[in-house]
Amino acid sequence: MNASGTDVVIVGGGLEGVSAARVLASRGVSVTVLERATVGSGGTGKSSGIVRCHYGVPSLAAMAWKSIELFDNAEEVLGEDVGFRRSGYVVGVGDQNAAALRANLEMHRGLGVDVREIGHDDVKEMWPAAYTEDFAAFGYEPFGGHGDAYSTAQAFAAAARRDGAVIRQGAPVAAIVADSGKVTGVRLADGEFVAAGTVVLAAGPWSAALAAPLGIDLPIRAMREQILIIDPGEYVGDVPVLSDLVSLQYVRAETGGKLLFGNSDLSEPEWADPDAYRNGAETAFMERTAARLEHRFPGLINAGFTGGYAGCYDVTPDFNPIIAPAGVAGLVIAAGFSGHGFKISPAVGELVADLVLEGDSLDPQVPAADFRLERFAEGKPLTSLNPYIGAGEMR
Template sequence: MPETTDVVIVGGGLEGCATAWALTRRGVTDVTVLERRTVGSGGTGKSSGIVRCHYGVASLAAMATQALEFFEEHGAEIGFRQAGYVVGVGPENVEALRKSMAAQRAVGVRTEDIDRAEVAEMLPAADLSPFAAFAWEERGGYGDAYQTAQKFAALARAGGARIRQSTPVAEVLVDSGRAIGVQLADGSTISAGTVVVAAGPWSVGLLAPHGIDLPITVHREQIVLIDPGEDLGDAPVLSDLVSLQYVRPESGGQLLFGNSDLSQLHEADPDDYSDQAEPDFIELAVEKVAARFPGWSNASITSTYAGCYDVTPDFNPVISRTQIGSLVVAAGFSGHGFKISPSVGELVADLVVDGRSSLPHVPESDFRLSRFAEGDLLLSPHPYAGAGQMR
């Protein structure tokens, strides 16, 4: 007999497992998650793990601040450290910063101005002279995306969901305009009342046969880990929108560096790409970190890695019902997925159960798939010069 389930979720990363967790909290317990490898083994495991609410798009800021409750509740279990988050801008972006902060406060984000002297106390080795203004989120910080996915999976299982690993999906099954289940790579099928596709960049190939154009491109994101040569203490996350970089503490006293300049992206095959940073990127990291932290005279590179972003044209996710009945997609997170993942799970669960969002300040229409065909992209009304894509 074919296997049946109320909801089948394709993808056992952060968003798929968060959706299973959220559905069980809504009382939908007959849920099956299908993961082609192991939980969190795809893009989830390569996340840089920043937790922030600093977004110009109000609905994203609202999702991020609501998600903080999950991070704060589970804390050390998911590697969450509430070290705080600082964003610094140059003179050309001060107005955008002020307007963005005001919009964030309107949806519940706790963000405040902080002066140069206060930032210098937290980051004494930094050259802060190029910055004209700073914003501070005391509740921000960083965490471990892999551990977070595992926590979602454990909570979902406790709520009654089933998570099947090493179970690749070959096809979404559709009949008379409605999704009715999936076919697995081994030829077997699972019937379902609702299908949720949360498979990152692999979502594109699953939806395309049904005429659903998911406008996602895959881009390689490189990370460099640095030994600063001194104790970082309780250093916060720093988002440097002057030299376009972000840095945060890492385990063992290291510093994680990422590049915020997304003006030139590097397309990649998510099934075949180098998982190490390239020499020119390492040179860029050295230049940027040395310029911002000239006090680190004994700093050295310790390791590198690379992952992939599934990027949409407006750098914001698709969390949406589709033209196929009973088919919901959650993909294209463009680097935002970790910090909003608890809210993503809740929004997808809302779409499955009610067809609309119950999250305050998060209209489901913001993340609809059709916005791309309509030419109505989800963009910040207060973009930062040089870093508009990620803010």
């Protein structure tokens, strides 16, 4: 049996694990990422990559805003283009949610986010094929858009390696090892022990099973979500992302002139096994999407599906992540990103590094307490200050 050592072991080479590795390595920490398959092969590889600051939770809006700076300057900061397109982001709501939208925009402005309210004519100009009459109000973020989560993860991993981090792929962790209430390292499936004083658990939907033997109950479940790719039948350009909180869907430009459609109605979760879920999109989902598509884009008369797939969100009861120390000394959880972890991933790396090195967040706009595990047991979920009726899971 081999043994090796490092200051920090990160379990999981998804976006959040390699983002944390990048920041920790840049701060001079010896880090080893242990990834059971390959970097980005989990939920990261399925991400729609939408970037927006439109959250009802101030800390998340602040994290998204700070993260945009990295996406926007990726070539300079990471040394490569990670596929971020600043196409803009439009969110539209119906009558019953107009006041909540305006309150959210006000909150965002207070955080320094560049956001404004726009009118129907502005949206028609951006999306000429859209039907907009059933929207009552729109928010617009010129800095929003969409990125490539897989490329971003690879770039985070490369940057971490440049600063000395070790990224081991094909290295499944069998157990996190603790002694006398303190983490001592992890044991790999082949028996190797990797000693570390700190373990960051960033294994997405697989995190709960790794925490359970330590007596830690992580309320994270895998939820299957389907994505459809559509040929709009005409040139639509690099349209802004449209988050349609009336029909509960989102749309963004996809490469090759296509459009990517995702579902925003999370009221009836489809729980799944992250190791054995159906990857293809189902006919019923395609029919539902076709109806929403026809309603929202009556101008796209030649549109048709060209493909689809499914991925798993790692969902917590309040649809927000757990980024916090938990259970035994030296263990930090970074999991449960509930389908919105791409846009905040650079800031997650900073927060994890702060927790590991300082024991608290160094960013006053991002209170560590927001993401503590105990909030569930205390009955104090992290929820929107201005929730939307009918789209409650929009954080």
